[in-house]
Amino acid sequence: MALPSKPHLLLLLLLPPIVMLPSLSHQAQDPRVIDRIVRDSAFQSYHTKHHKTAIAYKLPLPSSLSAVAAETVRYRAGSLRRYGAAIKEFRVAPGVFVHPHIKRLIVVRQNLGNLSAIYNAYGNISGFQLVSPVLGLLFYNAAGLRNSSSKNLSELEILVARRPIAVDFSRVVGNLQRLRPLCAMFELDGNVSLSNQTASNKCLSRRQGHFALVIESAKSENSKVSEWKVVVVSVVAGAFVTVLLGLMVVAVASARRKRYQREEMERRAYEEEALQISMVGHVRAPTASVARTAPALENDYAPSSS
Known part of the structure; x- marks a missing residue:
């Protein structure tokens, strides 16, 4: 087919892919959108070739999530409760119960890699910065493999009855002990909780969600x-x-x-000037100065001598 000769028609043909790119980029900045894309890929993988239980399979993801690495494992709920599980950095101890009661479940592990920075936007983590990739561990009902209703595709509720879930960051970070990082747990409802490490680069949690090591910014x-x-x-x-x-x-x-x-000195000087001090025996006593009145004649005539 020949291309339109008018330049503005050619521009209109090129606009749709240009407009679509910001949309994909915006979706990749939403953690919950990433969770849904990874979940759908996990369910789709079991429709094709990933059928074995307790075997981890790497998930193919779209190019917009090329920085994300994800694996999925299917378990029997009873076996997970009795024996626990080990999925890359995560250790799930025996004693994990899921609600509602189901026979099989799918566990998805994520490593967000360079996309981990999107978690810096959480308001509850202001004042801190990530020093590790964000790792995620989510539990889903395997019934979603056959039924695509939104209820079956949402995360399961889990109850950790015994030892908590352990997250070991040693594989994805170096030695961070001099930085003294904290464990950050990003829950599914958007809340963030911080706690101290239990060991070098290791964190514990009794909930599913996303985890990272952080330090004060x-x-x-x-x-x-x-x-x-x-x-x-x-x-x-x-x-x-x-x-x-x-x-x-x-x-x-x-x-x-x-x-x-000064006032006291002036007062004393005035008193000493007005009353002279003289000794009367062994006692000092003020005395007034003597002033004699000069005699005066009553008239100008002197008495005659006879």
Whole structure:
């Protein structure tokens, strides 16, 4: 078929694939969308060639999830409860019950690889950053292989009656002990919980979901340093103001004392000037100065002598 000669018609033919790309990219940024794509691939694989129980099969995923590695294993619910399971980094101890009661289930393991960064968008993990890939472990009802209803395709509820599920990150990370990472558990309802490691690069959980190792982000550490600086400056400023107030109090008291001493000296000087002090025996006593009145004649005539 010949291509349209008009340029704008050729542009219209090229637009649909260009418009579709952002949509695929947006889907790959939603963790729950990724879970559904991996789940559908797990169910589809058992319709083709993956039929054996307790055997892990690698799942083919679309190109938009090329960074994700996933495996699926089918178990009998009774066998999983009695013997537990080991799937790559995960160790499921005996004593795991599923609800509702079913005969068979499918367990899906994920390693999100470079797509793990999408979990940084969780609000509850602000102030932390991932230092490991996000690993996921999800349980599904194997009845979904025959019945595609939404109820059968959703995750099962699990009850860990004995030892918790162990997640060993040693295969996917190096030595992180100097960083002292925490275990982050991303639950299916969107909640995030943090806990300490039980051993080097190992975490424990009694729930299914996604797991990673995290450390406090540099921004959070800088914020703490800034807060520490503010506290130090506040303490120093408070101490300076206290010292300054103390000096002002001392200066005011000293000025008052000097004024009182000056007034006292002036008062004593005035009294000593008004009343002279003289000794009367062994006692000092103030005495007034003697002032004699000059005699004056009553008239200008002197008495005649006869």
